[in-house]
Every structure is written in C-alpha cells, then in structure tokens.
Amino acid sequence: MPRIGMEPQRREALVRATIAEIAASGARDITVARIAKRAGMSPALAHHYFGSKEQMLLAAMRRILSDFGREARRAMAGAETPRARLQAIVETSFGPANFDPEVVAAWLNFYVQAHRDPEARRLLHIYHARLRSNLVHALRPLSTDPEGLAEGIGALIDGLYMRQALRRRALATETSVALVNDYIERGLRQ
Amino acid sequence: MPRIGMEPQRREALVRATIAEIAASGARDITVARIAKRAGMSPALAHHYFGSKEQMLLAAMRRILSDFGREARRAMAGAETPRARLQAIVETSFGPANFDPEVVAAWLNFYVQAHRDPEARRLLHIYHARLRSNLVHALRPLSTDPEGLAEGIGALIDGLYMRQALRRRALATETSVALVNDYIERGLRQ
DNA sequence: TTTTGTTGATTGACGAGTCAATTAAAACCC
DNA sequence: GGGTTTTAATTGACTCGTCAATCAACAAAA
Numbered sequence: 001m002p003r004i005g006m007e008p009q010r011r012e013a014l015v016r017a018t019i020a021e022i023a024a025s026g027a028r029d030i031t032v033a034r035i036a037k038r039a040g041m042s043p044a045l046a047h048h049y050f051g052s053k054e055q056m057l058l059a060a061m062r063r064i065l066s067d068f069g070r071e072a073r074r075a076m077a078g079a080e081t082p083r084a085r086l087q088a089i090v091e092t093s094f095g096p097a098n099f100d101p102e103v104v105a106a107w108l109n110f111y112v113q114a115h116r117d118p119e120a121r122r123l124l125h126i127y128h129a130r131l132r133s134n135l136v137h138a139l140r141p142l143s144t145d146p147e148g149l150a151e152g153i154g155a156l157i158d159g160l161y162m163r164q165a166l167r168r169r170a171l172a173t174e175t176s177v178a179l180v181n182d183y184i185e186r187g188l189r190q
Numbered sequence: 191m192p193r194i195g196m197e198p199q200r201r202e203a204l205v206r207a208t209i210a211e212i213a214a215s216g217a218r219d220i221t222v223a224r225i226a227k228r229a230g231m232s233p234a235l236a237h238h239y240f241g242s243k244e245q246m247l248l249a250a251m252r253r254i255l256s257d258f259g260r261e262a263r264r265a266m267a268g269a270e271t272p273r274a275r276l277q278a279i280v281e282t283s284f285g286p287a288n289f290d291p292e293v294v295a296a297w298l299n300f301y302v303q304a305h306r307d308p309e310a311r312r313l314l315h316i317y318h319a320r321l322r323s324n325l326v327h328a329l330r331p332l333s334t335d336p337e338g339l340a341e342g343i344g345a346l347i348d349g350l351y352m353r354q355a356l357r358r359r360a361l362a363t364e365t366s367v368a369l370v371n372d373y374i375e376r377g378l379r380q
Numbered sequence: 381t382t383t384t385g386t387t388g389a390t391t392g393a394c395g396a397g398t399c400a401a402t403t404a405a406a407a408c409c410c
Numbered sequence: 411g412g413g414t415t416t417t418a419a420t421t422g423a424c425t426c427g428t429c430a431a432t433c434a435a436c437a438a439a440a
Contacts, residue, residue: 004405006419026306028218031395042421047397105305112302114356115295116216124356151361152369156342159349163341166304166314171341179342186376194439196385221429232387237431 010049011059013039018060023105027113032056058119061110064103065127071097076134085138086184089131093157094177104165128154142188149187156180200239201249203229208250213295217303222246248309251300254293255317261287266324275328276374279321283347284367294355318344332378339377346370 017039021030032053036046050056075088075095097103114124132150139146160176207229211220222243226236240246265278265285287293304314322340329336350366 004418010419026302028303028306032397033395043396044398044421045419048420051397053396108302108305111352111356112216112298113218115298116218121356148365148369151365152346152373155349155353155369156346157349158352159345159347162301162348162352163345166301166311175338175341179338179345182338182377183342183373187372194384200385222431223429233430234387234432235385238386241431243430 007049010039010041010045013041014046014049014056015059015063018056019063019106020102022057022060022109023102026105027057027109030057054117057113058123060106061113061120061123064106064110065123067103068092068098068127069130071095072134082138082141086135086142087181089134089138090153090157090177090180090184094160094173094180096173099164099173101165104161107161108165149184152187153180153184156183197239200229200231200235203231204236204239204246205249205253208246209253209296210292212247212250212299213292216295217247217299220247244307247303248313250296251303251310251313254296254300255313257293258282258288258317259320261285262324272328272331276325276332277371279324279328280343280347280367280370280374284350284363284370286363289354289363291355294351297351298355339374342377343370343374346373 014035017035018030021035021038025034030053032046033043035056036043039046046056050059072089072092075092076085079085079088092098110120110124114120131154135150135153136146139149143149157180160171160179164170164176204225207225208220211225211228215224220243222236223233225246226233229236236246240249262279262282265282266275269275269278282288300310300314304311321344325340325343326336329339333339347370350361350369354360354366
C-alpha cells in the first residue's frame with residue numbers, strides 16, 4: 001500500500017539498519033537482504049533507493065561522520081578558551097552518541113573499509129584532517145609541540161576506541177576521558 | 191608431481207599467502223581460490239590441509255600472534271631493570287617485523303574479525319592480557335598507577351598502529367616510539 | 381599395495397542486482 | 411466532481427555469478 005513521500009524515511013531506515021547490521025554481523029557477512037529485512041522492506045526496495053550495497057555502506061559512514069561533526073561543532077561553539085576547546089573535542093570523542101556500541105563497531109569496520117576503498121579512505125581522511133586541525137589550533141597557544149601532541153591525542157583516542165569495541169568488559173567512558181585528560185595535562189605542563 | 195613431506199611447506203605457504211591476501215584485498219573479499227593461487231597450489235589442496243577458510247584465517251592470526259610473542263620474549267630476555275623491560279615492550283611493538291605494512295593490515299583485520307568470531311576474540315584476549323600483564327609488571331615498581339598507565343600505553347600503541355595502517359604518508363616508526371616514550375616518561379615522573 | 385600429494389570437475393548454496401507487474405496516491409482535464 | 415493518466419512505492423520472481431566445500435581419480439613415493 002504505497003504512501004507518498006516515503007523516500008526520506010526509507011533512506012533513514014536503511015542507513016540505521018546498515019549500521020546496526022554492521023555491528024551485529026560484522027562487515028564481512030553483511031547482506032542487502034538482511035539490511036532490508038531489519039529496515040522492514042524488501043531487498044529490491046533497498047536497491048531501488050541506493051543502487052548498490054556499496055552505496056549503502058558509504059551512506060552509513062557518511063552518517064556516522066556527519067553525526068560526529070555536528071556533535072563536535074556544537075561542543076566547540078560554547079568553548080571560549082583553547083583549553084575549553086580541547087576539552088570539548090575530547091568529550092565529543094567520548095560522548096555517549098559516539099560510544100554507543102553500535103556506532104563503535106561501525107567505526108571499527110569503517111577503518112578497515114578505508115584500507116581498500118578509496119572513497120571510504122577519502123571520507124576518513126577528511127575526518128582525520130579536521131580533528132587534527134582542531135586539535136592543533138587549540139594546542140598552539142598552549143604547547144611547544146602542538147603537532148606532536150595532537151598526533152598523540154588522536155592516536156590515544158583511536159586506541160581507546162578500539163578497546164571499547166573489542167572488550168566484553170569495556171572500560172568505563174570516564175576512565176577513557178581521564179586517560180586522555182591526563183595525557184593532555186602532562187603534555188602541556190612539560 | 192607429488193613429492194613427499196610437503197605438508198609443512200604447504201601449510202607455511204598458505205599461512206603466508208593468507209596474510210598477504212588479507213593485506214592486499216581486505217578480509218571482506220578474500221577467497222580461498224586467491225589464497226591458494228598466491229601460495230601456488232589448487233584451492234582443493236588448501237581445503238585438504240586446513241579444512242575450511244575459517245581455519246586458514248585463524249591460522250594466519252595465530253601466526254601473527256606467535257611471531258609477536260616470540261619477538262617480545264626475546265626482547266624481554268635481555269632486560270634486567272623494569273625500565274629496560276618497558277623499553278623492550280615498546281620497541282617490540284614497533285619493531286620492523288610488526289610494522290611491515292602487510293602485518294599491520296592483517297592486525298587491523300584481525301581486530302575486526304575478533305569482534306564477531308569467538309575463537310578469534312579468544313586469541314586476541316590472550317595477547318591483550320599478556321601485553322597488559324607484562325606492562326603492569328614492569329610498571330609496578332615505577333608508577334603509582336600501573337594499571338591505568340598500562341591501559342594508556344596499550345591504547346596509544348594500538349592507535350598509532352591504526353594510523354600506520356591507514357595513512358598513505360605514515361608516521362615514521364621513530365616518531366611513534368618517541369610518542370610512546372614521552373607518554374611513559376611523563377607518566378612515571380608524575 | 382598402501383600412503384601421501386594433488387587436482388579438475390562438480391555441487392549446492394547464497395547473494396547482488398534486474399525486471400515486470402501491482403497498488404495507490406496525485407495531478408491533470410473536462 | 412468524475413474520469414483518466416501519470417508518477418511514486420513496492421515486491422515476487424528471476425538471472426547471473428561466485429564461492430566454499432566435496433569427490434573421484436591419478437601420480438608418485440614408501
């Protein structure tokens with residue numbers, strides 16, 4: 001029973017279902033059929049809207065990145081001092097939205113996909129570059145080696161992410177934030 | 191033209207080929223046929239020796255982990271002081287054997303595989319636990335918070351790994367080692 | 381002649397993507 | 411407003427390809 005104006009809702013449902021499915025089955029054995037089923041429609045309809053499985057995966061990544069970007073911009077907006085800006089970045093990285101197990105799993109798979117797929121890699125580089133640029137900008141007035149420190153902070157955040165994704169008994173979010181904050185404090189004080 | 195005593199060589203070739211293939215195509219679209227071709231034999235022979243593709247992937251993972259373990263044990267053997275033991279761990283993690291792009295890519299994929307496959311997860315946990323235990327042991331006489339510091343060091347190493355795997359212009363190994371060493375120094379001094 | 385190595389051919393399953401056909405809303409026309 | 415046509419939504423059935431795994435058969439060494 002076709003209602004009109006379904007496209008946005010269908011796309012939304014498919015993007016969500018793709019992320020959920022990545023988290024549930026892992027990117028290796030994802031199928032369009034399973035995604036479509038989870039989104040409550042036929043596989044044919046999924047193809048109708050996205051054209052290919054590849055496009056669905058990319059749409060899921062774009063969603064993850066744009067959610068993160070929005071969150072980050074919002075957090076940075078209120079930060080006046082460089083130190084507050086740093087804090088905003090860290091807290092966004094470990095914010096609940098980002099640390100939802102589903103999203104963490106999607107990120108992990110995203111990393112792997114970026115290893116082969118040029119479009120995915122491009123997307124990831126944009127995110128990396130923005131994060132680095134934000135960090136360096138905030139660090140410049142505070143540190144003698146903003147680039148090095150930014151590199152370390154980024155890597156530490158990524159590493160803590162992975163552990164979150166892989167452990168059955170994950171670290172508490174506060175522990176991760178505390179570790180990054182310690183790292184920053186020590187880096188600045190030096 | 192069957193020669194005798196081929197089994198070990200065939201297995202060896204298949205394990206190597208599996209790792210190479212993971213790095214080349216990504217775990218998503220690996221096929222037994224491609225692995226076998228790279229190892230210079232028929233797909234049927236690969237199945238003959240390993241039984242299933244799953245087993246090939248696990249064998250490759252075990253190889254990576256046992257190579258790392260051997261390397262780590264060797265490096266630790268000569269270390270007398272706790273500080274030297276720390277240094278040995280860091281240098282092993284970023285040793286040339288581990289930082290071969292092929293091996294880094296394989297690690298990345300193993301992380302993802304561990305997210306679903308219980309056996310892979312089990313293997314990864316053993317590695318994590320050993321690394322953490324070694325770090326904590328070396329840190330105990332040096333730090334007031336060995337567990338926290340070990341967590342941070344492990345995460346930082348993992349994060350730097352990922353970046354190595356994903357950037358086209360990767361960090362120099364020395365840069366990574368220096369970042370970890372700075373982190374340790376600051377953590378101890380505190 | 382038994383054991384080990386080896387492969388070509390085959391099977392059986394599954395999955396991405398296509399297509400024709402159906403339904404109902406919307407738009408157009410008198 | 412009633413009728414007709416267009417357009418969006420939707421799916422079942424199908425195609426085509428691929429791939430893991432099996433098997434029967436053959437070759438050579440022991």
